[in-house]
Amino acid sequence: MFGTSEMEINLGPQHPSTHGVLRVKLSLDGERILDAKPIIGYLHRGCEKLGESRAFPQAIVYTDRMDYVAAVNENIVYVEAVERLLGVEVPPRAQYMRVILSEFQRIASHLVWLATHALDLGAMSVFLYCFREREQILDLFEGYCGARLTTNAVRIGGMYEDFPEGWVEEARRFLEILPARLDEYHKLLTKNRIWLERTREVGVIAGDVALDYGVTGPCLRASGVAYDSRKAIPYAAYREFEFDIPLGTRGDTYDRYLVRMEEMRQSRRIILQALDRLPDGEIRGKTPRRIRPPKGEVYHVNEGPRGELGVYLVSDGTDNAYRCRFRSPCFVNLQALPELCRGHLVADVVAVIGTLDIVLGCIDR
Amino acid sequence: MSETVLKSVVVPALQIALVVAVLLGCVAYLVLLERKIIAFMQVRLGPRRVGPHGLLQPVADILKLLLKEDILPARADRLVFYLAPVILLLPALVAFAVIPFSGTPVRVLGVEVRPWITDINVGVLFLLAISSLGVYGIVMAGWASNSKYPLLGALRSAAQMVSYEIPLGLSVISILMLAQTASLVGIVRAQAEDGSWFLFWMPYPQIVGLFLYFVSAIAETNRAPFDLPEAETELVAGFHTEYSGMKFAFFFLAEYANMILVACIVTVLFLGGWLPITLGIPGLRGALSNLLPFWGDAGAALTGLLWFGIKVLVVLYLYLWIRATFPRYRYDQLMRLGWKWLIPLGLAHLVVTGIVLLAAH
Numbered sequence: 228m229f230g231t232s233e234m235e236i237n238l239g240p241q242h243p244s245t246h247g248v249l250r251v252k253l254s255l256d257g258e259r260i261l262d263a264k265p266i267i268g269y270l271h272r273g274c275e276k277l278g279e280s281r282a283f284p285q286a287i288v289y290t291d292r293m294d295y296v297a298a299v300n301e302n303i304v305y306v307e308a309v310e311r312l313l314g315v316e317v318p319p320r321a322q323y324m325r326v327i328l329s330e331f332q333r334i335a336s337h338l339v340w341l342a343t344h345a346l347d348l349g350a351m352s353v354f355l356y357c358f359r360e361r362e363q364i365l366d367l368f369e370g371y372c373g374a375r376l377t378t379n380a381v382r383i384g385g386m387y388e389d390f391p392e393g394w395v396e397e398a399r400r401f402l403e404i405l406p407a408r409l410d411e412y413h414k415l416l417t418k419n420r421i422w423l424e425r426t427r428e429v430g431v432i433a434g435d436v437a438l439d440y441g442v443t444g445p446c447l448r449a450s451g452v453a454y455d456s457r458k459a460i461p462y463a464a465y466r467e468f469e470f471d472i473p474l475g476t477r478g479d480t481y482d483r484y485l486v487r488m489e490e491m492r493q494s495r496r497i498i499l500q501a502l503d504r505l506p507d508g509e510i511r512g513k514t515p516r517r518i519r520p521p522k523g524e525v526y527h528v529n530e531g532p533r534g535e536l537g538v539y540l541v542s543d544g545t546d547n548a549y550r551c552r553f554r555s556p557c558f559v560n561l562q563a564l565p566e567l568c569r570g571h572l573v574a575d576v577v578a579v580i581g582t583l584d585i586v587l588g589c590i591d592r
Numbered sequence: 593m594s595e596t597v598l599k600s601v602v603v604p605a606l607q608i609a610l611v612v613a614v615l616l617g618c619v620a621y622l623v624l625l626e627r628k629i630i631a632f633m634q635v636r637l638g639p640r641r642v643g644p645h646g647l648l649q650p651v652a653d654i655l656k657l658l659l660k661e662d663i664l665p666a667r668a669d670r671l672v673f674y675l676a677p678v679i680l681l682l683p684a685l686v687a688f689a690v691i692p693f694s695g696t697p698v699r700v701l702g703v704e705v706r707p708w709i710t711d712i713n714v715g716v717l718f719l720l721a722i723s724s725l726g727v728y729g730i731v732m733a734g735w736a737s738n739s740k741y742p743l744l745g746a747l748r749s750a751a752q753m754v755s756y757e758i759p760l761g762l763s764v765i766s767i768l769m770l771a772q773t774a775s776l777v778g779i780v781r782a783q784a785e786d787g788s789w790f791l792f793w794m795p796y797p798q799i800v801g802l803f804l805y806f807v808s809a810i811a812e813t814n815r816a817p818f819d820l821p822e823a824e825t826e827l828v829a830g831f832h833t834e835y836s837g838m839k840f841a842f843f844f845l846a847e848y849a850n851m852i853l854v855a856c857i858v859t860v861l862f863l864g865g866w867l868p869i870t871l872g873i874p875g876l877r878g879a880l881s882n883l884l885p886f887w888g889d890a891g892a893a894l895t896g897l898l899w900f901g902i903k904v905l906v907v908l909y910l911y912l913w914i915r916a917t918f919p920r921y922r923y924d925q926l927m928r929l930g931w932k933w934l935i936p937l938g939l940a941h942l943v944v945t946g947i948v949l950l951a952a953h
Binding site: 234236258345348349350351352354355356359415416419421422424425572573574575 | 630633634636740744816817820915916917918919920921922923924
């Protein structure tokens with residue numbers, strides 16, 4: 228007489244916790260999730276098509292609007308792809324500058340991740356503390372390229388400007404206070420009973436399953452697979468720096484949390500090494516006036532804060548690319564959402580979306 | 593007018609009016625206090641533009657809510673929909689009838705006025721019973737909204753509140769054993785006689801009892817870290833999703849009124865009610881009981897009210913502090929905590945208190 232049936236609920240595009248306009252169709256059996264289908268496309272702006280109809284230097288601006296929280300990394304991956312097609316050498320100072328900005332962007336991105344993840348799970352204050360630190364990084368970016376978020380900081384062949392006076396000192400000042408702040412976040416969350424209960428054994432994915440899905444970035448490393456593009460396929464000047472790759476063991480939300488927290492420390496380590504050994508010299512290599520790469524194709528990858536950013540550029544000898552395809556790490560990671568959510572309770576969907584660290588701009592392009 | 597009518601109708605009526613007015617004012621300003629205190633903990637400032645330091649913010653909030661459109665969802669049950677906020681708010685207000693705000697009765701215009709509306713000899717039972725009625729309001733709200741999210745939220749909230757009634761009651765029973773009476777005034781007087789608050793009662797301080805009561809009360813009032821049913825960042829926006837305007841305001845008022853009620857109960861049961869904070873120094877009790885000796889009884893009453901107020905504020909600050917700090921429990925973890933941890937702890941606490949009492953005799 229009394230039966231139960233599946234309930235379909237929409238975690239709609241407008242929702243405080245979906246980090247953008249993500250729609251997830253949940254099939255629930257009571258509170259248990261049977262299936263979670265992500266539906267995307269609400270933020271699609273045709274970046275790849277725009278890349279085809281704009282000249283190569285013009286398209287750089289679109290890259291930082293795709294993953295707006297990891298703008299510098301997106302800039303760099305595109306610019307380096309073009310440089311490979313052109314065969315242009317980037318001078319060492321420019322490469323070091325790219326590494327410094329990249330790693331600052333990684334710290335800023337991880338701070339956003341921690342802030343929103345903690346806020347979703349109820350720890351409101353962490354959100355404000357993380358953004359307080361991020362403000363300082365955004366001030367650094369503004370001091371360098373004039374924009375906080377959509378940086379457009381790199382040019383084909385190098386950087387467009389050197390660090391302004393006092394920039395390096397301010398960067399060092401920030402890096403000095405960062406470890407204490409990270410310890411603050413650890414104190415609030417890492418051993419907190421409630422945090423542990425919300426994140427341990429939630430959204431578990433095994434290393435081989437993650438590889439099957441094509442997951443990259445901290446989500447993969449938390450499952451125990453030691454793959455980091457900065458070490459595997461070094462780009463910019465990463466060969467010259469010493470840093471560790473934090474690994475997790477269980478592949479659950481808590482491990483992803485620990486991995487990203489440690490990555491912030493490692494980024495700081497890289498920046499300090501880069502600032503100490505910053506070579507002098509010019510910041511722009513010899514680049515042709517008009518960017519017209521010869522016919523050819525290249526696939527270049529980068530380690531973004533969310534995973535492996537990739538650009539596949541096909542040039543047909545004209546000013547515009549013939550095909551400009553962006554591999555979005557969040558897009559691929561999001562595929563694993565049903566796998567991560569199945570069998571959990573409704574409240575865990577929010578935790579899982581937070582831990583995948585998705586940015587809809589990157590997914591939808 | 594006859595003496596009895598004066599004593600049993602006019603004076604209580606005036607007291608009720610005063611208490612309700614002051615209480616509603618306190619609730620409105622508690623909302624502001626929460627926003628300011630949590631803001632300060634989060635390195636920001638909170639409301640500061642409406643009036644100096646944001647002091648007129650509650651006025652602005654009330655005005656805004658009064659002027660908002662009154663939405664009734666399609667096919668919602670009209671009567672139940674309108675009744676739910678009322679049924680949630682009323683028990684919170686009614687429970688204040690038994691709370692003693694101070695110790696000394698005062699003679700006003702020839703009539704003796706006691707600083708409590710009434711003191712029944714089953715005061716504690718009355719409180720427990722009345723606060724349980726609030727669950728009805730939540731279930732009615734969730735059901736009448738005719739929508740999935742409020743329904744889920746309301747059911748969760750109801751289950752949560754019912755589960756945490758038990759550890760609440762268990763911690764209170766220990767106090768009843770120590771005080772030998774269920775009347776709230778009697779409990780404070782027992783603490784006065786014992787010479788120490790029940791929190792510091794020797795040889796078995798009721799710290800566990802206070803912890804149990806406070807944690808259960810946080811779950812009862814749907815506050816963080818047990819606020820999943822109404823959490824904005826979770827899937828369901830809670831049982832008050834479909835409410836707007838003044839009815840929504842009622843839910844808020846009810847929640848904060850319940851918070852103040854819990855703070856008052858904690859103060860009376862564990863923290864010595866209107867007794868002064870003497871830090872254990874003997875002899876200070878008399879001096880601090882009346883900081884306005886030239887006013888005699890009125891002075892004692894006001895001083896008692898002051899100490900009561902200070903303790904209530906401390907408990908409320910703890911409420912806000914906890915909200916700003918901790919993440920949120922998931923629903924099943926919340927239930928597990930209540931049933932598997934707090935209830936056994938409450939029973940153990942009860943047994944230990946009983947044994948200590950027996951041994952002391």
